Amino acid sequence: MRVDWKQAVVSGEVSRLRALLDSGADIDARDRYKQTALMLAAHRGDEPAVALLIERGASLDNTAKYGLSALMLAVVAGHQDIARRLADAGANLRIQGTGAPGFSGKTAYDLAVERKFTALMSHLVIREAP
16 A cells, blocks of 8 residues: 555545555555554554454554554554454464563553553463463
8 A cells, every 4th residue: 555545544534445455555555654554543443444454354463663563552542442353353462562661572461451451451361272
């Protein structure tokens, strides 16, 4: 996707985003800050855009500044329903933030604990395979 997708996501224009994807736009394109449409939509709390991007196969585990994924950005911004949706879709729960003291070495679970998102915390627990 060219920069067109960014304006569609930032302005909450899901139909425009859908049209861009339908016309062959790269669903995992990054803006100048290395963020994808899914990252921006998750951080904004835009459930329809997040749902569309997951449905269309957006990569759930891309990271940008400070090693934050879409899941982690949803947690940081307080969008617990979107964080649950991303986790249910298969987002990697082991990704750890980097760089900034508030994120370095922390997973989405750790970020949820800091924010006292009790219901979300149980959803983000890494379960070991038997």
